[in-house]
Amino acid sequence: xxxxxxxxxxxxxxxxxxxxxxxxxIVDVEEKKVKLVIFKLGNEYYAFLGDDVKKVLLHKxxxxxxxxxxxxxxxxxxxxxxxxVLNIHKFLGLPETQxxxxxxxxxxxDGNIRSGVMVDSVEEVTDIPKSAIESPLSTFDExxxxxxxxxxxxxxxxxxxxxxxxIFKNITA
Amino acid sequence: MRDHxxxxxxxxxxxxxxxFNIMGINLGIxxxxxxxxxxxxxxxxxxxxxxxxxxxxxxPEGEVAYNSPKVLIIKDDTSAFGIIIDLPNDIFIISIDxxxxxxxxxxxxxxxxxxxxxxLKDEQIILLVDAYRLMQCETVTExxxxxxx
Numbered sequence: 215x216x217x218x219x220x221x222x223x224x225x226x227x228x229x230x231x232x233x234x235x236x237x238x239x240i241v242d243v244e245e246k247k248v249k250l251v252i253f254k255l256g257n258e259y260y261a262f263l264g265d266d267v268k269k270v271l272l273h274k275x276x277x278x279x280x281x282x283x284x285x286x287x288x289x290x291x292x293x294x295x296x297x298x299v300l301n302i303h304k305f306l307g308l309p310e311t312q313x314x315x316x317x318x319x320x321x322x323x324d325g326n327i328r329s330g331v332m333v334d335s336v337e338e339v340t341d342i343p344k345s346a347i348e349s350p351l352s353t354f355d356e357x358x359x360x361x362x363x364x365x366x367x368x369x370x371x372x373x374x375x376x377x378x379x380x381i382f383k384n385i386t387a
Numbered sequence: 388m389r390d391h392x393x394x395x396x397x398x399x400x401x402x403x404x405x406x407f408n409i410m411g412i413n414l415g416i417x418x419x420x421x422x423x424x425x426x427x428x429x430x431x432x433x434x435x436x437x438x439x440x441x442x443x444x445x446x447p448e449g450e451v452a453y454n455s456p457k458v459l460i461i462k463d464d465t466s467a468f469g470i471i472i473d474l475p476n477d478i479f480i481i482s483i484d485x486x487x488x489x490x491x492x493x494x495x496x497x498x499x500x501x502x503x504x505x506x507l508k509d510e511q512i513i514l515l516v517d518a519y520r521l522m523q524c525e526t527v528t529e530x531x532x533x534x535x536x
Contacts (some may be wrong), residue, residue: 277412277413277505277512277514278410278412278446278447279489279493279502279514280409280412280441280444280445280446280502280514281444281445281500281501281502282493286492286493289489289490289493289505289512290512291507291510291512294507295487296487296489296490296505296507296512297490298489298490298492298493300492326491327491327492328490328491328492329490329492382492385492386491386492
């Protein structure tokens with residue numbers, strides 16, 4: 215009799231384990247993923263949400279527009295369309311860097327506003343679970359914090375995710 | 388299209404743009420706003436109010452150097468004024484359909500900007516300048532003084 219009871223207990227535990235595995239599978243399938251375009255500014259890693267990024271361009275000649283604010287590098291032609299290029303280092307108050315062969319222009323948009331953003335390099339475009347993005351730390355400088363949508367650890371790198379909409383909103387306000 | 392006198396005609400959807408270059412930036416002004424192009428010493432003698440292009444609109448930090456300055460006399464009913472420009476290039480006919488406004492992110496101030504659009508010519512960007520709007524701008528040094536005050 216005790217043997218039978220023990221067997222039942224084993225069955226019950228196994229059933230529960232199986233159920234847990236099934237539930238986890240469902241959660242895994244349903245977990246929403248977001249695309250991140252990961253880039254570097256100086257030695258730090260940042261990202262834009264993939265939905266906000268239209269193209270990643272090699273660095274090209276930028277035409278400075280006299281009279282424009284210091285955080286606008288100028289304009290470029292992208293397949294015949296004129297696009298602005300944002301100097302995000304200056305906008306965020308980060309140290310300026312040299313243009314290198316790794317420099318890229320990330321063409322981002324939010325609603326009706328679109329602009330290129332010059333970054334030091336684009337490291338990766340990847341999908342991550344949305345839940346992996348955590349709220350930004352309170353240690354960030356207030357000027358930068360308002361543009362951060364969250365933070366994520368990815369491949370042992372700490373990545374700060376920008377909200378391009380907030381950046382554009384501040385510029386056009 | 389040219390007539391028998393060699394005069395080039397443009398249709399209503401085209402503008403003739405006089406182009407020049409300052410500090411590597413290609414700029415253009417509608418020929419209809421221009422009365423003439425002169426050497427600076429010729430204009431000095433005529434008591435015409437002139438200003439350097441960069442005095443009215445800010446350039447990146449550092450000196451603005453002119454290699455071959457010329458004075459563009461702007462058509463005006465009341466008084467003549469001239470803009471000192473650099474490296475006059477050519478007159479191009481540009482289709483209005485090919486002109487693009489500056490990106491919205493650059494037009495946040497809401498005031499009429501002297502640079503009102505951009506056109507592509509042989510893959511080069513030409514910034515289109517309205518001479519009358521440029522004239523109305525405070526000089527950059529005045530603007531800086533106001534900001535300091």
